[in-house]
Amino acid sequence: MIEAVTNIPYPSWLNSGDNTWQLVAATLVGLMSLPGIAVLYGGLVQRKWVVNTLLMAFSGFSLVVLVWVLWGYNMAFGPQAHLGATGSFWSGFVGHPHPILSHFAQQGQAESGTNTLVPFHFPTSTLAYFQMAFAAITPLLFLGSLLGRFKFKAWLVFVPLWITFVYCINAALIWGGGFFAQKGAVDFAGGYVIHLSAGVTGFVAAFIVGPRLNRDKMSALPNNLMMVAVGAGILWLGWNGFNGGAPYYAGADTASAVLNTNIATATALLTWMFFDMLFSSTRKPTFLGAINGMICGLVGITPSAGFVSGTGAIVIGVVCSGVVWVAWNYLPKIRPFSKVDDALGVIYTHGIAGLIGGLMIGLVADPGMTVYGVTGKDYAGEGSFSVGGWFYTGSFHQLWEQFLTAAWVITYSAVATVILLLIVKFVCRGLREKDEVLEVGDLAVHDEEAFPRETFAERVSSLSRS
């Protein structure tokens, strides 16, 4: 063993098990975006919008990667910029933007306000890549609200702006050791920073960009449910990395977070399906309904996966799925929902589910769930950390912190989105493709269609190759 210890090909602070878990978790989260979300949404849109959807997903993901290494990572997880007196809101508002491109920046031990309990067991590259995967999926989520009319160029400008001014700031405040983190608010893996924010942004943006062509709205049939299944399956299992990566160590709580994620998701999928069978107009179980439920469970458990016990996971699964089912079926008839064309309903399955999941921490978080610190049978207690909800502590403190944080995320994401979109509108001369373009879809925007048929096509260009 000595021998094995002395010649490790990496620094003593690095633990290959923890580093491996974090990199795998990051890869799983990456797969949730590409191909996950890309084909899930690609299968849900009309045939004429498949290519546009795919390219927005791939290009959006790529834009975030660059923003992240150039300035985003350090704004969210780097040393605080301290724009105000220590402890004040502004002091913990955002980090100082600078790139992480040098070999120092990449290979040194990770350090961040996101974890002050135990030194990281991996380098900055690992933390930055894991968090990059988180950041990159977020715009892809709210893309679901904007499909079928958002101008491609506007997308290319909006994504970097939004990541910089909305995502990085919320991440710094809640995860990066910022104001809300100091206050004691928690968000295990992004119920607020990612899902609530994406839901609100999508909804507000859908309102500002305006609805799809009425003709499209009236015939918005999905084109391929099997492709939806491919994306949905990757989402579910990829979420093991999403929630399992949050503790930053391959410890006991990581395992619990993974288990709880699957418990809540299974519960939520079945809840929605049974609601469809019992209360829907046709009383039939639908596949896309089940997938909606699945997403509600995944999103709902995200803020608390490692803070709750299995019991809590079941409660969260039932509540998030049930509430969103009701919202999904009744809110669309009510303002403002009736006035906004949120194409895939991101405000419901991500916004509302994320909000409820985040608040439920204040109710069902189990203080017995040790996030860090020696756990289980031979418990030792030092450096131990956990969160307690009202059911266990009798105190509403945590719920109150969760509520305040949610209020901020909703308000800030909405306001910032409005401002950023006005800028984009000015820069790109509009936020919508022209109506003639919308009538045609992919062929007008990209000269490509998702399922070309050769019979009627004649090769004209001279590329001798393809």
Add this chain to the structure above:
Amino acid sequence: MIEAVTNIPYPSWLNSGDNTWQLVAATLVGLMSLPGIAVLYGGLVQRKWVVNTLLMAFSGFSLVVLVWVLWGYNMAFGPQAHLGATGSFWSGFVGHPHPILSHFAQQGQAESGTNTLVPFHFPTSTLAYFQMAFAAITPLLFLGSLLGRFKFKAWLVFVPLWITFVYCINAALIWGGGFFAQKGAVDFAGGYVIHLSAGVTGFVAAFIVGPRLNRDKMSALPNNLMMVAVGAGILWLGWNGFNGGAPYYAGADTASAVLNTNIATATALLTWMFFDMLFSSTRKPTFLGAINGMICGLVGITPSAGFVSGTGAIVIGVVCSGVVWVAWNYLPKIRPFSKVDDALGVIYTHGIAGLIGGLMIGLVADPGMTVYGVTGKDYAGEGSFSVGGWFYTGSFHQLWEQFLTAAWVITYSAVATVILLLIVKFVCRGLREKDEVLEVGDLAVHDEEAFPRETFAERVSSLSRS
């Protein structure tokens, strides 16, 4: 290094490398089900049954997750219920059912009769989640026999019953330190508990539920071979987690199990393809034939992946694929096979392949393959465990144990399936959808079709959103 050791954010019994491997393996197995099996089967059925197939896969998986954490895990891997005198069959028949929802249950060090040699390096959550993925794929496998007529509601009732009364009991007997485990029978990763049992269950259930509409049987063309490729690829590589996770440690035998899995699978795929090229009526290599061969290899090596050497893996690949090829092409003409409409032929690629694979342990298991204990060059021997087959030991003892266990699994799975289906038939007033429903398919059962075309559809409901 001292530093790195002292402040580990998890208990001293936890090894982040082993915990990571187990969680990743579990995730890979999960992916085999969703989207793996879901789209593999979804691509193999007729267009009209795609949605039904997908929803049965997603809902079945979810049902198992809940059963598992509520009572299943402890029935299979928890402390034995000791229904009879110690050492007797009934004493090792099943574990005492209780949930694993509390923080104690989730975060303590895993303990189970499944491994008595070395303490686990991960918490119960990890073991429970890994075994959950195993349990969850099993009903999806026998679903392949029942496609195209099984009543959706019956599926929702049958799956929990089957997991409880068939899967958990076989798992306890063979893996959970139960009767057959004590006898010395082995099943590395589920050739018996999962595949043989699923094959028999599917076949018996297909007989009881009755055949598909004759019209469907006569035009049972697959609808999408590329989707089959997506599922098949995920199955193959996901199987690295299936067989690689079986040892519970990321040790040397884990690596061998992964390597052998791929050796046997490649051999089996090529064997089936060459048989098609040499002996089939049209003498042509077919993609779906190759995939059948691939599955035979994956299933065939499952019971022995870490017990055999590479030579054994090749032998198993050739034998399992060759034998199943012959069975596949000739048995359907013979009773009882000619009388049962096993839609996707699960009895062949899972039942027969699993049986042969399990028996071959008795022939080709290499005692030199050390499952636990310090291995390889600087071999030390203590706590070492391995299995020996006739070719190496000259003894038929292991083969006999494998045979007895197979006999039990076949008999018990068949009998229990009959009884459970009679109960389900009574509860759900029938096991089949009505013929009018079968004529239509997805649209009748779910009001959804897999590939909707917008041209002829008119939006009528008022959801302003989608």
Add this chain to the structure above:
Amino acid sequence: MIEAVTNIPYPSWLNSGDNTWQLVAATLVGLMSLPGIAVLYGGLVQRKWVVNTLLMAFSGFSLVVLVWVLWGYNMAFGPQAHLGATGSFWSGFVGHPHPILSHFAQQGQAESGTNTLVPFHFPTSTLAYFQMAFAAITPLLFLGSLLGRFKFKAWLVFVPLWITFVYCINAALIWGGGFFAQKGAVDFAGGYVIHLSAGVTGFVAAFIVGPRLNRDKMSALPNNLMMVAVGAGILWLGWNGFNGGAPYYAGADTASAVLNTNIATATALLTWMFFDMLFSSTRKPTFLGAINGMICGLVGITPSAGFVSGTGAIVIGVVCSGVVWVAWNYLPKIRPFSKVDDALGVIYTHGIAGLIGGLMIGLVADPGMTVYGVTGKDYAGEGSFSVGGWFYTGSFHQLWEQFLTAAWVITYSAVATVILLLIVKFVCRGLREKDEVLEVGDLAVHDEEAFPRETFAERVSSLSRS
């Protein structure tokens, strides 16, 4: 901790974290082939060639697996055959071919000229499996050049020959501690051994096999862009295992390699897309263009992922994608490119991108990027290894070594491919399917089509099952 150390269920030289990472990385690379490349190409070909493409991918992969364990692994990574005086080209030309099927061969600690700095932390099975995944994807890459006319039987013969006589030798020379390795040339994860070699082989083979039917070339529309997205997404994220597995330890450089891979890929995808928007005839962003860019980035960063800093990764992404974009759009009009029907343009996205990526090591490799040895803040220096390019060292030495190696790979791959194909042509009586067969496609070669419609089919055979 003592307790945890004494009862580890694997040898003291084995580190479960490093072993886990390597096995996961190998699995990710496997997924890049199946289903990754299989469906990426399957989606890019005409409908009539989908099945043929899929089966070539699955069968090719399987053939490599067998060749690898029977003799390939030891030719590439085993003890050198020393066909000439020590230090001479021939002494480091290739390893001694023998199988790795025994339990000794599988479970002992890995040893190979590929790494002489630090003992491996995993068994031979792990190294062999990881390298098997590398070897297996290579023929699938050059398959892209041969689609739509290559004789299926010829494929089955060519793949084993090519792996044995081209891949294994290049791997031994560059990775296995052979001649070029001794010279100091580097190839982090296969820019030369895999991509450059595949590009050249595909191009030369396409010339020798001859073009597709003119009718097919003129209507070579892809059939399914969503399936391309599935493959592309798996490729991108799977590449984390491709480049992340190269260092053989889950250390700091592994993390940097993963991060840099994503930086270069995002940059390259956007570069190609912007070039399309600015310079293409229609000035429109296209999805398949973005995917081309993505592949250029993945391939371009492969030879240097852990040798360059983030800055280098960005430079490589821009250069590789930009240069290949120009080549893609102009070279096809020039000889020899205008004379060769490289179906999917593998020579561009893999050949040229791999070449440029390999040469750029000589320019932008950052000596501060420590591949092995204690890194980062508490740097200790012993056993440290890194590579320096001209921008940092002012020396062209590395560039020169990279150039010589590239010259060898190009020349040898081309010449060997010609010779092997002539042998195959003789053995298989031709390299092309007959024209009548080419006119029909899948149905003629396999009696299968990718998307069968039941309406016009009538069951005739007697299989009572399916």
Add this chain to the structure above:
Amino acid sequence: MKLVVAVLKPFKLDDVKERLKTLGVAGMTITEAQGFGRQRGHTEVYRGAEYEVDFVPKIRMEVLIDDAEVDAVVDAIVDAASTGKIGDGKVWVIPVESAVRVRTGERGADAL
């Protein structure tokens, strides 16, 4: 010469085709069609939104024949295609002025 056009339920195609073969009909041309009529369509529901589909899948068959065979062919189709259930379809006959076999240029009856 006449053109007999028949709109049928898809699963009846084989039966009709076989029957026509027995009458010595040399060939036919089929297109997949959607029918609207007494036979009701169905409702589809995606993510809570309901869509009405008034059309049902049909097979449209065209058979070019000599005047003499018209009645026999029409009766054969009607007989083979009928299930007695709503939606069985229609058959109608259209006059054809001339016909050519592309391969040979043969005209009239020889073209069939």
Add this chain to the structure above:
Amino acid sequence: MKLVVAVLKPFKLDDVKERLKTLGVAGMTITEAQGFGRQRGHTEVYRGAEYEVDFVPKIRMEVLIDDAEVDAVVDAIVDAASTGKIGDGKVWVIPVESAVRVRTGERGADAL
């Protein structure tokens, strides 16, 4: 009896169908078609190669009716389908010698 054949823009199908219903037309048969005419097609680009598609998607509608209704039906279709833009399509009328309802064997007007 006549057969009215109409080639229309796909998104006009619903309007035309509804209009015909109001005229009491009992049924119709639709096929998806590709049209070539004044309305230009489009260019598709895949991996740098350009393809010209001269055809545009159309809906082909067949309505079998009594002679008396021909003008009303044709006018209704033209009116409902027209957008005033190039590519609106054509309507033509073909004589039909006889028609049968498969289910009942009814002939002539009763077949509709």
Add this chain to the structure above:
Amino acid sequence: MKLVVAVLKPFKLDDVKERLKTLGVAGMTITEAQGFGRQRGHTEVYRGAEYEVDFVPKIRMEVLIDDAEVDAVVDAIVDAASTGKIGDGKVWVIPVESAVRVRTGERGADAL
């Protein structure tokens, strides 16, 4: 006015279309069809089960023209579509009583 209907091999569509353009034919309507005739179909095998497909993919073309042009158009199609191999297809001519251009309501020859 006449309707020329042609059933062709799919890969001949371009040639025929180009030829008709040269004759000044203003437009045409195409549907994808399946043909049954002398040209044999094929066998498909999935997971060991054999399926017979008697039909081969064809293109069905409709061209509406003035009586005067009928012979020229028919000859042009036959000439452009012929490969001399079985399965080249058929062309037939049907009388048309009237035609309308939806966009303008123009009738008769002006509708083309």
